[in-house]
Amino acid sequence: MxxxxxxxxxxxxxxxxxxxxxxxxxxxxxxxxxxxxxxxxxxxxxxxxxxxxxxxxxxxxxxxxxxxxxxxxxxxxxxxxxxxxxxxxxxxxxxxxxxxxxxxxxxxxxxxxxxxxxxxxxxxxxxxxxGYDDRLVELMKFILAPKEEEDIQFSYDHMVFTKVGDDRYQFMFIYEKRAVASLKFSEEMYEHFQSEYSGLLDDSYFVDEAWAYGTIARG
Structure with missing residues (x-):
């Protein structure tokens, strides 16, 4: 309702x-x-x-x-x-x-x-x-995000999953509330993470970057 x-x-x-x-x-x-x-x-x-x-x-x-x-x-x-x-x-x-x-x-x-x-x-x-699992998407963001200065040519605060057009999705890099770059999201990439990390998923109500960090650390 x-x-x-x-x-x-x-x-x-x-x-x-x-x-x-x-x-x-x-x-x-x-x-x-x-x-x-x-x-x-x-x-x-x-x-x-x-x-x-x-x-x-x-x-x-x-x-x-x-x-x-x-x-x-x-x-x-x-x-x-x-x-x-x-x-x-x-x-x-x-x-x-x-x-x-x-x-x-x-x-x-x-x-x-x-x-x-x-x-x-x-x-x-x-x-x-x-139709995706937000836990897998958070793990994708955490693992795929460049973390070393030599791996990235721009500054960003975080990544966000978003829709582009009618049926495509991507990860946007956000810096000071502005999108500064993007990373393609694909079904193949999602299915790979699904096969690799499904065993680590839990029933947490708070699924965010901190959850992804803790999940990878425990795994």
Whole structure:
């Protein structure tokens, strides 16, 4: 089920109040147009109706993709120390409040993820929508990322998986919020990692660079 509320936001530039629709939960299977707005960075974008001042409004959202068995919980600006404070039983309780008991018996077949960064939220939406395993994608990013100065001719902060065109994907190198280079993503590459690293995958709710580092270190 998709749930939303109408909020009124005061523009920091002209102090005019404008309405803004905030989505506490999104069923991407039943409302695919909202999934596309997430991917396009539009769902959390606010523009003042008086002066047009743009800004992003970040708030907690539960994203449900029935087709790809995904429950993705976006918690903005969550510090690492707050991870342990999130109890999955509370998340499950919230899911049941939104979806009722329709999916409670099939939770063991779902992927549950928690993210605190908008870019990571959008990335995981795209990964699962393409039918890939985000754990393998994170391992690909960690292993394929150049780490020695002599291996790279540009500076970058991190890599992100993203869609290019209708059916192609690639890894973008991001530096100061700008894409500075790219690396081709291929099915052959993904299948290689699938055959090599599937045995290392666990059921963590937090699948990110730190998870990939720990997984490789343990493996």
């Amino acid at each position: 998709t749930r939303s509320t109408l909020e009124f936001i005061t523009c920091p530039k002209c102090n005019h109040q404008s309405g803004f629709t905030a989505y506490q939960s999104i069923n991407a299977t039943l409302a695919p147009e909202l999934k596309q707005k997430i991917v396009d960075w539009e769902l959390y974008k606010f523009s003042c109706l008086n002066c047009g001042e743009p800004r992003f409004v970040y708030y907690e959202t539960l994203y449900h993709d029935m087709e790809h068995r995904l429950m993705l919980y976006y918690v903005p600006a969550m510090a690492n120390r707050e991870r342990e404070q999130i109890k999955m039983e509370d998340v499950f309780s919230q899911i049941k409040q939104v979806e009722g008991d329709r999916y409670s018996n099939s939770f063991d077949t779902y992927n549950f993820r928690i993210v605190s960064d908008m870019e990571a939220f959008i990335e995981k939406v795209q990964i699962f929508d393409a």
